[in-house]
Amino acid sequence: MARSPQTMPVPEKTRSSARIARPPSSPTLGSTVVLARWRLQRTLGMLFVTGIGMIAAVLIVCAVPLYSQVSTTAGLHSIFTATPDSPTMDIHATMAGLSSSIVNEVNKRIAAIPQNTIVPYTSGSVQFSIQSQGFNIAVPKQANAATSLTISGYSMNQAASHIHLLEGNLPQSTSKNLQVLLTQQTAQQLKVHVGSLIYIKFNAFTAQDISDTSEYVIDQNLPLLVSGIYTPSTTNDYFWHGTTLDPVLAKRESPASIYYFHAIASNDGILAAVDSTIQHLNKSQTNGVVFTSLFSELYWYYRLDPSKFSISNVDNLSNNLATVQSRIADNYGKVITAPDYPYIETAVTxxxxxxxxxxxxxxxxxxxxxxxxxxxVTILMVEVVALVLFFVSMMAELLVERQFDSIAVLRSRGASRRQIFGSFVTQSVGLGVIAFIIGPILALITVLLLIQATLGANGQSALNVITGHPLSIVLFLAAYAAIAVVVAILAMSFSTFRAVSFDVLAIRRESARSTTRPFWQRLNLDILAIIVALTGYGISIYLNNLQGLDAQTRVLVQAPLSLIAPTFLVLAGVLLLLRLFPLLLRLGALIATRGRGAPAVLALGQMARAPRQSVRMALLLALASAFAIFALVFTASQAQHVLDIAAYQVGSDFSGTILSATSQTAFQKQQTMLQHIPGIASVTMGYKDNYQTNSANPSPVTMLAVDANTFAQTAIWNVPGVNLSSLMQQLVAQRQSAVSNDAVAVLVDSLTWSRLDLSPGAKFSVQV
Structure with a gap:
């Protein structure tokens, strides 16, 4: 017979010593760091993979907005380099009178408006020009043709680099006569050379004579001295703003044909000639003004420098342009036939x-x-980053689950939850710091490589967004990197907090058979995803059928819906599959038991009892595959959408604007000439203008008048179910009825159809 051991009393001193040796209840920072370092040696491989995931998350979060900013800035710069005059804004003032003092006063009033809003964005100084047109050339006369001379004044300091002198010198303002430059063709047509005098005739009167027609002075002759013969330094030079510098002959039968000539002078020279004319008309008037029936115009040209703005401050630039435009329109937009001092008839931007x-x-x-x-772009970035963060959280859970036994042992040996949780959080923070440092650097390198590979010259010019503002870029990337790191640390901390709540018994029970449902199942996120997806599709269908919704609002609302709805549909499908995944595993295990092989039965049986790990891996694989396919489809759709937009804007392979045809014969002649250009398969010509409807609430309407005989063969038409040729045949068939009924047959788009409440055969009118 066995006897139970006798329980011996413990001395009081031993009890006291045991209480003293017990670890403190609140862990210190040092013990947490020591424990984290000890665990680091045992989990270095898993931490390395988790750190790679965190760096990837920071890389994507930083690279996508940075590349988007640079690429959109490159696109912004491209609209400023499309044509020589693309980056130019000009203010055009029509003057009733002219003199040096008047120009100085107008300069103070008008040039001050954009001084603080537009000038900071310009390259170089503002280009100012005085232009007067309609002068009749008295000497030398042109046989069988009238003449009209335009004199354009420029600052010779600005114009010198844009002029290639063939003979003579640049115009000087100190000469007795107004000095001008002529092109070689103009000089040959007028039969003049350097040193020749050209006399122009115009009507003029002073401010004293404006109300007394008996004092009207006519046939003022102004001598022009040809100081040089020139040619522009380069073709299509922006400095001349599309001005035709060579002579143009406008052939007409009645009245006589007109030769249009152009001469260049200095601004100071023009004002000196005007002041001299004032003194000649009335010598007692020292601060007068000369009025003329000709056009006297002042131009201020502001050429914007794309390197001084990016997509981040384009809104400020647009608002400044609108402010200048509004102030000019409010102060000088209304045409005044008899203006007061300083005699501005009108001014426009x-x-x-x-x-x-x-x-x-x-x-x-x-x-x-x-x-x-x-x-x-933002939605796709959020989806990809969410996928990466899901991977990071899964790696954190794997990292913790691999150490469940160690955590349980540490708990049983006196380590508190705070110490264990703090050690894992310390590792997470360490990984976060590394990702915060390395991620933005890799993002910057990635963006630079992508710019060089995908963008052209405009992309290289847009690099000043990065190189020109290093501090702002550092702060920009730091903000995104901090967000990604904080979210990743929170994901890892959440997984760690869940793990440290287990003891040895709970770990053994959970590893044998899973009793805890996943977080997404407890919240029924799959059902929520289905509701969001169906709601998104329902709203999208509703907007497609909604009449009267403007195109801008439709695009702004439908664009996110077209991405959010499929994303949630995919997510709902994946989560619903994973909800049924344990049942499928049990079914597979049941089928496997009918066979003779043990490995399949053991594998499927273990997965069916604890499907958490296999479900997470399947979820990660499914989401990665779904988003990869979705990204490829989206990229292809966007590429095709760009081509569709370009085809819609241009209308055919290429298009352009030509001089208006004055008659049906001239129209057909121009079309025939274009048809014979090598490589042209078909040509169509027409007219395009903007009108407003005659209604209680006028709406803008863009009218496109096409040649129905050739439009269908030339235009790009991608409307399914609608044949363009049949539409053009309907227009041809209704030509005679249009003439007899005084109503033009038109085809309208769906927005015009719904906004004007039209029906087949209905009529509407526009203000011409």
Whole structure:
């Protein structure tokens, strides 16, 4: 018979010693760091893979917005280099009178408006020009043709680099006569040379004579001295703003044909000649002004420098342009026939960048399209980053699960939850710091390589976004990197917190048979994803059928829906499959038991009892495959969409603007001439203009008048189910009825159809 051992009493001193040797309840930072370093030696491989995932997350989060900023800036720069005059905004003032004092006063008033808003974005100094046109050349006369001379004044310091002198010198303002430059063709047509005098005739009167027609002075003769013969330094030089410098003959039967000539002078020389004319008309008037029936115009040209702005401050530039445009229109937009001092009849802002009542300018068009393009880019970036962070969290869970036994042993030997949790968080923070340092550097290198590989010269010029503002780029990347690192650390901390709550018994029970449902199953995220996907598709279908919705709003709303709805549909499908995955494993295990092989039964049985690990791996693989396929499809769709937009904007392989045909014969002659250009398969010509409807709420309408006989053979038409040739045949068939009924047959788009509430055969009118 066995006897139970006798329980001996423990001395009081021993009990006290045991209490003293017990570890403290609150861990110190040092013990946490020591424990983290000890665990690092045992989990270095898993930590390395987790760190790679965190670096990848930071890399993507930093590279996508940085590359998007540089690429959109390159696109912004491209609209400023499309044509020589693309980056130019000019202010054009029509004057009733002219003199040196008047020009100085107008300069103070008008040039001050864009001084603080537009000038900081310009390259070099503002180009100022005085232009007067309609002068009749009295000497030398042209046989069988009238003459009209335009004199353009420039600053000779600015114009010198754009002029190639063939003979003579640049115009000087100190000469007795107004000195001018002529092109070689103009000099040959006028039969003049350097040193010759050209006399021009115009009507003029002073401010004293403006109300007294009996004092009207006519036939003022102004001598022009030919100081040089020149040619522009380069073809299509932006400095001349598309001005035709060589003579142009406008042939007409009645009245007589007109020769249009052009001469260049200095601004100071023109003003000196005007002041001399004033003194000649009324010597007692020392601060007068000369009025003329000719056009006297002042131009201020502001050439924007693309290197001084990027996509980040393009909104500020657009607002500044709109402010200048609004102030000029408010102060000088209304035409005044008899203006007071300083005799400004009207002033307008011009340029392709500016928006008008006819439609948005190139800058606003670009901004609108960038806003639309940023939506799918941002959504895709969020999806990819979420996938990477899911990978990071999964690696963190694997890292912790691999150490469940060690955690349980540490817990049983007195280590507190805080110490264990702190050691893992310390490792996470260490990985986060490494990713925060390395990730932005790799993102910067990646963006530079992508720019060199994908973007052209505009992309290289857009690099000043990175190289020109290093501090702002560092802060820009640091913000995105910090967000990615914090989210990754939180994901790892959440996985660690869940793991440290297990003891040895719970770990053995969970490894034998999983009893805890995943987080997404407890919240029914698969059902939520299905609801979001179906809602997105429903809204998209509703918007497609909604009448009267403007195109801009439709695009801004449908673009995110077209990405969000499929994403949630894929996510819902994957999660629903994973919800059924344990049942499929059990079914597989049941089928495997009918066979003779043990490995399949053991594998499927173990996976069916604890499917957590296999479910996570399947989820990661499914999401990665789905997003990869989705990204490829999206890229191909966007590439095709760019081609569709270009085809819609151009209308055919290429298009352009030509001089208006004055008659049906001239129209056909121009079309025949274009048809014979080598490589041209078909040509169509037409007219395009903007009008407003005659209704209570006028709407802008762009009218395109086409040649129905040739339009279908030339235009690009990608509307499914609608044959362009049959539409053109309908227009041809209704030509006679259009003449007899005084109503033109038109084809309208769906937006016009719904906005004007039209039906087949209905009529509407526009303001011409």
């Amino acid at each position: 011009e340029g392709a960048l500016l928006s008008t009542y006819q439609g948005p300018g190139t800058l606003d068009l670009f901004r609108n399209r960038v806003d639309v393009a940023q939506i799918p």
